[in-house]
Amino acid sequence: MTDQTLALDRLGAGEAGQLTFAQRVDYLKRFGVHSQSFSTLQPNMDYFDVPGVGYIAYMRKWGLTFVLSDPVCAPEDFPVMLERFHNRHPDACYIQVSRPVVDVLHQRFGLYGTQFGSESRIDLGGWSLSGKKKQIIRTAVNQAARSGITVRERFSDDHTRQISEAWIRTRKVKSNEIRFLIRPMDMTYRENERHFYAYQNGQAVGFIYFDPIYRNNDIISYVPNISRANADFRQGIFYTLMAHAMSVFQAEGVPYLDLGLIPLSLDQTTEPQEARLLKRILHGLYDRGNFLYNFKGLEFTKSRFRGERFKTYCCHRRGLPALEFLAMLKLTRVV
Known part of the structure; x- marks a missing residue:
C-alpha cells in the first residue's frame, strides 16, 4: 500500500493532518497547474491539508468559507479531497475552479457550478x-x-x-x-x-x-x-x-x-449545472458594473493577445448566493 493510499484512507476516516509550509511548496511544484495555485500561498490563507496527498486553500468572511482555485493535488485525487473538505465545510463556495472540480461538486453534492469568468x-x-x-x-x-x-x-x-x-x-x-x-x-x-x-x-x-x-x-x-x-x-x-x-x-x-482571470467574461449559453438567475445577474453586472471594476477594459486588453480561452467557475450551494457574493466582494476588498 502506497503512502498516498494510506493518506487517503486516513482522510476517509475523517482525519486531516497539518502540512508544513515547505511541504505545501512541494505540492505546489508538483501539482500547481492552475493559474491561481501560486496565490494559494498568499498570507492569511487557511488550509485543509492531507499529508501525502495535497491541500485546499481557503479564506473565511462573515462565517462563510471561500475556496480559491482547484485543490493542489493530483487530479485523480480531486474527488476524495473535495468530498472530505465538503463534509467539513458543506456550505463553502469555490471560486475560480476548473470544470473537473465543478463536475465532482455538482454530481456528488448537488452544488451549482456557474461560470465566473474566463481564462486565456x-x-x-x-x-x-x-x-x-x-x-x-x-x-x-x-x-x-x-x-x-x-x-x-x-x-x-x-x-x-x-x-x-x-x-x-x-x-x-x-x-x-x-x-x-x-x-x-x-x-x-x-x-x-x-x-x-x-x-x-x-x-x-x-x-x-x-x-x-x-x-x-x-x-x-x-x-x-x-x-x-x-x-x-x-x-x-x-x-x-x-x-x-x-x-x-x-x-x-x-x-x-x-x-x-478575465472576470465576468461569460459564454451566452447556460450549462445545465449553472444557476440561471445568477448567470443573468452576472451578465448584467458585466454590462453595467464598470463603476465597480473595469471588466470590459480588462477583457479587451487580454483579448489582444489572442490566447486560447476557457471557462472558469464558481460553485455554490444556493441558486442565488447573494450573501455569499457580498461577503466575497468584502473579502476581496472590491467593496
Missing part, C-alpha cells in the same frame, strides 16, 4: 507580434520605444510602492489592493517570481510581477498577477512589458503564458 493561455511556441489582430500591441511597443521606454528584468524593489499607490488612485477600487483573487504584491513566499520593470529616463514607470505555474516540478507557464503603471503612462506600458517578458520566456523554452 498563449502557446509561446507559436507566439509572435505579427498579424492584424495584434496591431494594438505593436503600436504600443513602437510608441514606448519612441518615448524612450525600455524594459529590464529585476527583482529589486524599484519605486514599486510609489508606482502602485499612484496607480491605485486611478482605479475604480481606490481604498486597498484587491486580495484573495489577486494575491498581494508583498508575498512572504516569492520563489521563482519574475519581475519586469519599464523605465523612462532611468526612472521606473511600470512593472509586472509574474508567478510560476508548475507541473511535475517544472515551470510550464507564468501568469501576470500584479501589474502597475505610473498614472502618466497608462497607455501601452502593459503591452510593452508583456511583449518583452513573453519574448524572454519564449527564448527560455517556457511552453505557455497564462493571462489569468
Whole structure:
C-alpha cells in the first residue's frame, strides 16, 4: 500500500493532518497547474491539508468559507479531497475552479457550478507580434520605444510602492489592493517570481510581477498577477512589458503564458449545472458594473493577445448566493 493510499484512507476516516509550509511548496511544484495555485500561498490563507496527498486553500468572511482555485493535488485525487473538505465545510463556495472540480461538486453534492469568468493561455511556441489582430500591441511597443521606454528584468524593489499607490488612485477600487483573487504584491513566499520593470529616463514607470505555474516540478507557464503603471503612462506600458517578458520566456523554452482571470467574461449559453438567475445577474453586472471594476477594459486588453480561452467557475450551494457574493466582494476588498 502506497503512502498516498494510506493518506487517503486516513482522510476517509475523517482525519486531516497539518502540512508544513515547505511541504505545501512541494505540492505546489508538483501539482500547481492552475493559474491561481501560486496565490494559494498568499498570507492569511487557511488550509485543509492531507499529508501525502495535497491541500485546499481557503479564506473565511462573515462565517462563510471561500475556496480559491482547484485543490493542489493530483487530479485523480480531486474527488476524495473535495468530498472530505465538503463534509467539513458543506456550505463553502469555490471560486475560480476548473470544470473537473465543478463536475465532482455538482454530481456528488448537488452544488451549482456557474461560470465566473474566463481564462486565456498563449502557446509561446507559436507566439509572435505579427498579424492584424495584434496591431494594438505593436503600436504600443513602437510608441514606448519612441518615448524612450525600455524594459529590464529585476527583482529589486524599484519605486514599486510609489508606482502602485499612484496607480491605485486611478482605479475604480481606490481604498486597498484587491486580495484573495489577486494575491498581494508583498508575498512572504516569492520563489521563482519574475519581475519586469519599464523605465523612462532611468526612472521606473511600470512593472509586472509574474508567478510560476508548475507541473511535475517544472515551470510550464507564468501568469501576470500584479501589474502597475505610473498614472502618466497608462497607455501601452502593459503591452510593452508583456511583449518583452513573453519574448524572454519564449527564448527560455517556457511552453505557455497564462493571462489569468478575465472576470465576468461569460459564454451566452447556460450549462445545465449553472444557476440561471445568477448567470443573468452576472451578465448584467458585466454590462453595467464598470463603476465597480473595469471588466470590459480588462477583457479587451487580454483579448489582444489572442490566447486560447476557457471557462472558469464558481460553485455554490444556493441558486442565488447573494450573501455569499457580498461577503466575497468584502473579502476581496472590491467593496
